[in-house]
């Protein structure tokens with residue numbers, strides 16, 4: 001399998017399938033397309049007749065070009081990895097929260113662009129606070145659901161699964177922009193950042209030389 005991704009520093013969508021495959025120990029090759037600095041993504045997308053967006057997963061002759069479609073395909077290909085939880089009601093919750101992340105949290109996404117190097121406190125508008133409050137409610141749903149179960153670790157379904165991968169870029173934003181959600185969220189975020197795969201992504205992001213001025217203007221502090 002081959003995964004085409006964007007910059008490790010800036011591409012929140014790319015982090016999701018990459019992290020999921022790394023943590024689940026699914027073998028893949030990767031190619032980074034510097035989407036704002038050359039035409040490589042445009043050329044590939046024209047060739048494959050798909051939207052010019054990363055990530056893209058290629059498996060044999062199959063081309064899968066959306067993070068949710070990639071996650072569902074991986075869950076289908078590797079049922080033994082439990083990429084969705086086996087318990088039906090926990091799975092329904094995980095699917096709902098994943099879909100909500102896929103289409104929602106628009107203020108958080110636009111006000112706080114993914115930037116692994118971001119280190120700046122930003123103004124919390126009412127709309128941004130609304131997204132942060134909503135995150136706390138989503139985390140409460142999982143905490144309540146798993147309260148009576150034996151939890152393996154701090155991940156949302158008791159083990160790392162698709163829903164954790166989908167919210168990983170949110171953790172990067174909350175940390176980088178010095179935001180705060182809830183205690184449950186912080187425990188989850190600590191577990192996420194402790195993953196060797198997450199550390200590897202951040203290391204590789206820190207070593208990239210590409211800069212996207214607009215994102216850096218929002219995220220990079222001129223102080224500590």
Ligand SMILES: N[C@@H](CCC(=O)N[C@@H](CS)C(=O)NCC(=O)O)C(=O)O
Pocket residue numbers: 006010011012013014035052053054055065066067068
């Ligand atoms: N719906 C897509 C969205 C992917 C997306 O927006 N990717 C951004 C990278 S962060 C992109 O490729 N942007 C390129 C562009 O818009 O030119 C998914 O979930 O995979």
